[in-house]
Amino acid sequence: MRTALITGGTSGIGEAAVRAFVAAGWRVIATGRRKERLDALVAELGADKVHPAVFDVRDEAARDAALDALPAEFSAIDLLINNAGLALGTAPAQSASLDQWKTMIDTNVTALVSLTRKLLPALVERKGAIINISSVAATYPYTGGNVYGGTKAFVHQFSLGLRSDLAGTGVRVTSIEPGMVETEFTLVRTEGNQEASDKLYGGANPMTGEDIANTLLWVAQLPPHLNINTIELMPVSQSFAGFQVARG
Template sequence: MTKTILITGATAGIGAASARRFAAGGWRVIATGRRGDRLRALADELGDACLALEIDVRDVDAAAQLAQLSPPWGEIDVLLNNAGLAPPMDVLQGAALEPLLNTVQTNITGLVALTHALLPMLIERQGAVINLSSVAATYPYRGGAVYGASKAFVRQFSLDLRCDLAGTGVRVTAIDPGMAETEFTLVRTGGDQQASDELYAKMDPMTADDLAGTIWWIATLPPHLNINAIELMPVSQSFAGFAVARDQ
């Protein structure tokens, strides 16, 4: 039986790599995102295996309509909540408010609303919810207050959702990646390619394909197994030391 995965944020990075991985594995892929030109290119690449829908997860009503798709696309087995963003790395007291609220609306509000809308179908099909969190949910850094808090929400939401769904057969997983070279830093810095290149220089970061492979593994495990949470980093990344402010 052919299965279907719905992927948010499928226009680049982990989302696009996951779309390719699942299509290659014989799944139907519903690819959603904000950039229509990229979605159309992905759909052209993947052919009949892909349904591309230009949807911003911050538009709660539009996202909820995904629960009304007709079969076979409306028979969703896995929801991959991948869409997310981070505001510039300004300290909170110096940050503009709008990018912070956009982060909350994308990483939290949109994720909760879409998951809520699809749960009846996922329960009926004993499917799975896979949520992309981040190591920023655990390890704080200067300038990461709202992003880190939003990803901590995603991880805790995943654990509590698993409690709510106990006995339904639905699996729930939170994935906490570390440094993966995608467009994440480009988006965060407003398109600063040099900043992105410098961040990932000489450190062999994870790739979008690395994470897509992990997502594929989780989604295709036997249905009686649940990965509650998984944290991944490149070997070259470790944990920051404590910061100490000293009198001058």
């Protein structure tokens, strides 16, 4: 039985991925800050299938303590899914919050590379896989996307760099880059503004966490000689914006 570590397993894509991988016969280490949500997943899916690791991905000491305490049956990790991440604020750069920018960088970039580096030796030994969750914001800029888009562009490029460095090891690396997915993403970004979330997703028939989780599972279960470098997904309703022109 293979084991996956999925960060951000308490909601959205991460929570859906925990369920999808367990249903497919994997063991899952689910990480997140909200202990009650992880405990609920364990109660639902079974302690033999899901191990809760409660920590903020930015807290390296808490992360290391949680990983050092893994039960033996969960200690051999075959797959790392770097899903934890967030967007904060929608203001243009000139009026955006620097603290929010730093939080996005600390979460989406620094924590991701730190956890990846920690697990790389074991993943190389097991010829495992890494799946990083980027975003279409890595490629297509939009007003207010500034640092969030920059962090996701980093995840895309970091994934390519990992692929290059890991050539010959058997480790697979994939960047998954979704567009509009209806999760708690907009609630977090707008500090709990349910109206803003409803307005964004209303009538758009967006993708779901389950849609992305099924994509993650498909990538993870491909034959070991196949590597998916990048997958970009959008709902049919979403497409590319035109150029904007400011006129005097």
